[in-house]
Amino acid sequence: MKLIDYQDPRPIYEQIAEGYKKMILKGALQDGDPMPSVRSLASTLSTNPNTVQKAYAQLEREGFLTPVKGKGNFVHAGNELMEARKNEIAGRIAKEVQEASDLGISREELFASVDGILKEGAK
Amino acid sequence: MKLIDYQDPRPIYEQIAEGYKKMILKGALQDGDPMPSVRSLASTLSTNPNTVQKAYAQLEREGFLTPVKGKGNFVHAGNELMEARKNEIAGRIAKEVQEASDLGISREELFASVDGILKEGAK
Amino acid sequence: MKLIDYQDPRPIYEQIAEGYKKMILKGALQDGDPMPSVRSLASTLSTNPNTVQKAYAQLEREGFLTPVKGKGNFVHAGNELMEARKNEIAGRIAKEVQEASDLGISREELFASVDGILKEGAK
Amino acid sequence: MKLIDYQDPRPIYEQIAEGYKKMILKGALQDGDPMPSVRSLASTLSTNPNTVQKAYAQLEREGFLTPVKGKGNFVHAGNELMEARKNEIAGRIAKEVQEASDLGISREELFASVDGILKEGAK
């Protein structure tokens, strides 16, 4: 999995955090699994340890990992996190639907377009 | 209508552009209507003329207004724009649905959450 | 007000954040007041801009200030914050009381000691 | 009793020391009782012997145990220790009360919140 895309306007640390969030939510990383050390991941991604640190700090704040002093960072997976993620995404979609509705586009019309796009992508 | 929200992480010029886009698409501004002059709008919003300039440039790029030398900027409204907007929104939703699906959240489960949020907001 | 104490084991950025939190909660800083710029505060405290940045980032996450791009950071004061703070402190005390109670020290005995210490400090 | 909590931000050696302090003060360990050897405890907790060593050193410094050369470490329990502990806790609470008072939260209001939290925890 590509973690960093320099074309992406988002800051690097956020891309790293996002990437790991997805891995954890998908189950690719399990509860208790050790994260790569800050320094080693930095070297792997050829980025700065501070940048990785910032990503890990964010993941910690959001409850995806817990640092153990002198030992490393460990994954914390839990169903609350998945639930929170679902609501996050649903919230973003709700905002879009709301906007479309303000413009006079009906829910049905919009979802039809969405399905069209998804089918096209599946080709 | 509030055009600028400083809590919003997006740059000011983008918020202004977005605001006018919506007004045009909703029909609040009609084809041919004159836009406020850069300076007057800047003063109304108590923001920097450079910022308004940037917003107008973006609107022009997207076809929402046409500048007339020595006279000012004028609204350009057309059905293509509405269609483009619908596809834009649908595209963003499709991306969200895709992400959710990657996480193992079904289309139905997700839309149920969305409807729940929308109903709550309608209280 | 002294913001930084190098004897304090807590990181500098946390001391800065704590200091401002107190100023805001005490009402010394009002809603909408501008914070000193990252660079200027760094220079005043003879510390590094990055350190101040980290403090401001934490204050932002906790809702005490909102950054405005190109303009600076501004104080956000609200009653929810005071309420949250009260509960935070009460929670810490509750934990101490619980611990004391586990050791067989009664609530009354403990609070008597507390009052004794407070009176002594008031001399 | 769980001695180590990796979520706890305090260093492991301090958590171990704290844990034993409580056991001694509660009377679970009596004066003269032998402490587990550094190596055996390290293995039980699957931690580093250096860490246990550091915990024992701290306990010795605070008078909770006395090392006997060639024999091991032995518990030292005494009423002075309990008294010291009470004052330690009372001191921490006094500091919290002081902070709250600086923020304009009255002693009564604060203790009401504390009692509320304690009652809730007792459910």
Add this chain to the structure above:
DNA sequence: GTGGTCTAGACCACT
């Protein structure tokens, strides 16, 4: 001018 991100390199406490 502002905030925000990133790099390079150092230091510390903990295990």
Add this chain to the structure above:
DNA sequence: GTGGTCTAGACCACG
């Protein structure tokens, strides 16, 4: 070895 903090100095977008 680990994570965490700090400094110095650079770059960018925004207003």
